[in-house]
Amino acid sequence: MPKQLPLALLLLRLGVFIVFLFWTxxxxxxxxxxxxxxxxxxxxxxxxxxxxxxxxxxxxxxxxxxxxGVFKTWTYGAILVFHGVSTLSAFGKYLQPFDNLLFFAAWPMLAACAALFLLRESDTLTLSRQPAPATA
Structure with a gap:
């Protein structure tokens, strides 16, 4: 695993959290x-x-x-599903792109949510208990 990957995943998680915090x-x-x-x-x-x-x-x-970063399968999965529904619910806005440019910001955030879910086992800068790293 690249040594910068956990930091990159933490930054993605913080970015997604900020958006969800204000929606909440x-x-x-x-x-x-x-x-x-x-x-x-x-x-x-x-x-x-x-x-x-x-x-x-x-x-x-x-x-x-x-x-x-706890209960990652459930929490990351729920965030991905909620944001996926949110992104797709605005489908009509994408049909008039130049009148609704800000709605397109949902797509890279959806990609970030998907990346976090797919790489959740590599997201180690969390409060969850992590298995001991394997030694070579």
Whole structure:
């Protein structure tokens, strides 16, 4: 394993975490805005504030476990699925690319989520217990 790989994976994880943190805070601080997003992109209209507080709280637990690097298969996998759904739910925006350029930032982040999931065993700068490195 290249010696820089764990640092590169940590930086990817921190970058993805920052985006998810603000998406999570949006649900907790501005549930009315989160409701508009859920209605516009997921077709889920009519969810009340309580629903967004619960979703936000659950998402906060998930992203804290993700940034800590624990339960990697589950947390990295959930982040990949959630961001994949988010990216694909904006499909219509990609059909008018020059009016919606910022939506294209979702694709490299989705690639980062996929890379983190695929390389999760090499992501060793975490709070999870790691097996002892093999000696040659």
């Amino acid at each position: 805070l949006d649900k907790l601080v501005q549930p009315d805005h989160a409701a508009k997003v859920f209605g516009a992109f997921y077709g889920l209209d009519g969810l009340g504030e309580t629903a967004f507080y619960l979703i936000g709280a659950a998402q906060l637990v998930l992203i804290l476990a993700f940034v800590a």
